[in-house]
Structure formats: structure tokens, C-alpha cells
Amino acid sequence: MNFRQLKYFVATADTGQISRAAKLLSISQSSVTGSVRELEQILGTSLFNRRAHGMELTKAGREFLQVARDILEKVDAAHQINRGTSDISGSLRLAATYTVIGYFLPYHLGRLAQLFPRIDIQIVELDRQSIEAQLLTSQIDMAVALTSNIHREGIETLTLLKSPRRAWVPAGHPFCKRREVSLSQLAQEPYVMLTVDEAAHSSMKYWNSHDAHPNIKLRTSSVEAVRSLVANGQGVTILSDMVYRPWSLEGRRIETVPMDVEIPTMDVGLAFNRATALTPTMKALKSYFSSSFLSPKLQF
The missing domain is CATH 3.40.190.10 (Periplasmic binding protein-like II)
Structure with missing residues (x-):
């Protein structure tokens, strides 16, 4: 088992399709398919059901997904040790919905605190309607929310995760x-x-x-x-x-x-006012989540 197989497996699980995973990783579809099959052979079990609409995790696949994420996150954390922490400072008013606060955000708040110790993230729980209103009136800087529910003109979203x-x-x-x-x-x-x-x-x-x-x-x-x-x-x-x-x-x-x-799917991601220029702290938050979910990492 190697990091490449884990990375390709996680990308396939997150995107739900071999083609999307290949595009995300900037590699061929055959490379993704081969790595997933190798991993299934090593583990001795099927990780995906192949459906007409894409790749669907099996029960074993869902259990292994968290293990794979933990391994990749720990390796990424080890890489961050050499990079040190950022000197970016300032405050950031961040809103999140109930589901995001309970099931998505806590781990990332911890990582953000380690990487950007001089950014004061002021977090508040709001529903989708309040998030939209407060983004448009600049009462909050950004939000982590269910982007599948946000369709308000003037608000830009960046989907990070699609949960089946x-x-x-x-x-x-x-x-x-x-x-x-x-x-x-x-x-x-x-x-x-x-x-x-x-x-x-x-x-x-x-x-x-x-x-x-x-x-x-x-x-x-x-x-x-x-x-x-x-x-x-x-x-x-x-x-x-x-x-x-x-x-x-x-x-x-x-x-x-x-x-x-x-x-x-239930889509989770960032939301911000399209007309507002991103501050250094907002750029730092966006960069962190983009690199965590949307950028190829751990090139082994």
C-alpha cells in the first residue's frame, strides 16, 4: 500500500467519479482506476460499487475512507512542520450552519489555529438565510455552509465536499x-x-x-x-x-x-460576497480549504 493509492482512493470517494478524480489530480483516468483496483486487491475487499452515475462507496469503503484520510492528514501535518506557521495576522468573522459546525468544521479550526496562529477567527452559528443576508451586508466575512442550498445572487460559493x-x-x-x-x-x-x-x-x-x-x-x-x-x-x-x-x-x-x-449530494463549502475584495485573512482561509480539498497533494 502506498500514499498514491490512498490519495487516488480519497479523490474518487470525494468526487464520486473516476473522471472527476482524474481531472482533480491532473492524471489519466486509467491511473486512478488502476490504483483503486490495486488497493482493493491489497485489502481483499471491494471499496466501491460501480454504478451508472458513478462510484459509490461500499460499507468497507466508507470505513476505510476515514482511515485513509487520517493517514494523509498526518503526513500533510508532518510536511507543515518544516514550513512553519504563517505570519498573516488579523481577524476574520466566519459563520457556519448547524450541520457544518457539528460534523465538518472542528478539525479544520484546529488546523487553522496551528497554521495561522495570528489570525483571530470569530465564529458564529447562523442559518442559511442569515448567512446570505450578513454576507451581502458585510456583517460577516465568509461562511462555511451547505453550498447546495445557496443560490443568492451576489454570493459566490466554492464547494469542497460532496457527501452522498x-x-x-x-x-x-x-x-x-x-x-x-x-x-x-x-x-x-x-x-x-x-x-x-x-x-x-x-x-x-x-x-x-x-x-x-x-x-x-x-x-x-x-x-x-x-x-x-x-x-x-x-x-x-x-x-x-x-x-x-x-x-x-x-x-x-x-x-x-x-x-x-x-x-x-449534500455539498459543503465556502461562501463569500462576490463584490467584496478578499482580505489577507480571507485569502488564507480560502487557500487552506482549497489546498485541503481541491488541490492535488502528497505527490509520491
């Missing part, structure tokens, strides 16, 4: 034996609808587009409540891999099942 959505079911559910499940099949089960960060609105768009209707048992803004209800057999749901954890607070297991139709 899958069905969540309790361990032992009949759906666990299926290779994939349909919306019409999920509609026969009690459904737990997450409402935070416009999750319900996003959900109903793809339900309605396929002329299907969930049997909603409960609406809640708590991801942990959804997790516990599903794990305890009180319903099913569709949520993104970014917020997925295999265990509920009570220690009961949750399984995921791929959908048989293409469900829009």
Missing part, C-alpha cells in the same frame, strides 16, 4: 440484505424527517421529483434523535454520509443502504 445521501435503517432490517432500495420501498416504512439546515425541504425535492411520498412519523431538528429513533427500529430516513455514525447514543447499530436512484 443513503437510506439509514436499523441493524437487522430486511433492507440490509438488499443491494439497493427504492423510494417507493422506503415509503412503506415510518419515516423520520430531519428538519435542521433545510433538510426537510431538500428531502422533499427529491421525493417529489420521483413522485413518491414518505410516511413521516416524526419531524425533528436533532440528528441524534434521528439516529436513536432509526437505531431503535422506530423508522428509517435518508441522510448524508457526513453525519452518519454507525452507533446511536444507546449503543444500537445503524446500517446504510444505497438508493436505486441518484439522490443529490
Whole structure:
């Protein structure tokens, strides 16, 4: 196993397609395909299901993805030791939505503090509408949010991560034996609808587009409540891999099942006022996230 294989695997998982990963890494598609196959042979398991719409992580693939990320991040951190820290100083008013603060941002805030110790990042939690309004009125400098929800004119977005959505079911559910499940099949089960960060609105768009209707048992803004209800057999749901954890607070297991139709991903990224010139601190934040998610790294 080598770093090249890990890097190509992570790029494929993040983009969902061999062609996109190859374009991101500025290499041939055959190089990506070969590296992923080599890795699967080394591990003795399939990391992806090959679908018409792209590459979908298997259960083993999702588990290995975090391991691969940890390895690459630690190697990247080792490289940063020689580079030292930045002299850029100043303050930056950064907003983030509930989901981003809970499931994406904490690690990166720690890395930013190490790399840019003289930047004071003042973070505030806001919903999407407030983020848009405060970006346009310069009350905040930038935001890390669900870019799939932002379409306000005058606001530029930079998507960093596309998190696939899958069905969540309790361990032992009949759906666990299926290779994939349909919306019409999920509609026969009690459904737990997450409402935070416009999750319900996003959900109903793809339900309605396929002329299907969930049997909603409960609406809640708590991801942990959804997790516990599903794990305890009180319903099913569709949520993104970014917020997925295999265990509920009570220690009961949750399984995921791929959908048989293409469900829009949950996209996470940066948002800023298109008309505002980027300050050095804003450029530093944008550069950090771009290099972490959008630039080829660790050339081995």
C-alpha cells in the first residue's frame, strides 16, 4: 500500500467519479482506476460499487475512507512542520450552519489555529438565510455552509465536499440484505424527517421529483434523535454520509443502504460576497480549504 493509492482512493470517494478524480489530480483516468483496483486487491475487499452515475462507496469503503484520510492528514501535518506557521495576522468573522459546525468544521479550526496562529477567527452559528443576508451586508466575512442550498445572487460559493445521501435503517432490517432500495420501498416504512439546515425541504425535492411520498412519523431538528429513533427500529430516513455514525447514543447499530436512484449530494463549502475584495485573512482561509480539498497533494 502506498500514499498514491490512498490519495487516488480519497479523490474518487470525494468526487464520486473516476473522471472527476482524474481531472482533480491532473492524471489519466486509467491511473486512478488502476490504483483503486490495486488497493482493493491489497485489502481483499471491494471499496466501491460501480454504478451508472458513478462510484459509490461500499460499507468497507466508507470505513476505510476515514482511515485513509487520517493517514494523509498526518503526513500533510508532518510536511507543515518544516514550513512553519504563517505570519498573516488579523481577524476574520466566519459563520457556519448547524450541520457544518457539528460534523465538518472542528478539525479544520484546529488546523487553522496551528497554521495561522495570528489570525483571530470569530465564529458564529447562523442559518442559511442569515448567512446570505450578513454576507451581502458585510456583517460577516465568509461562511462555511451547505453550498447546495445557496443560490443568492451576489454570493459566490466554492464547494469542497460532496457527501452522498443513503437510506439509514436499523441493524437487522430486511433492507440490509438488499443491494439497493427504492423510494417507493422506503415509503412503506415510518419515516423520520430531519428538519435542521433545510433538510426537510431538500428531502422533499427529491421525493417529489420521483413522485413518491414518505410516511413521516416524526419531524425533528436533532440528528441524534434521528439516529436513536432509526437505531431503535422506530423508522428509517435518508441522510448524508457526513453525519452518519454507525452507533446511536444507546449503543444500537445503524446500517446504510444505497438508493436505486441518484439522490443529490449534500455539498459543503465556502461562501463569500462576490463584490467584496478578499482580505489577507480571507485569502488564507480560502487557500487552506482549497489546498485541503481541491488541490492535488502528497505527490509520491
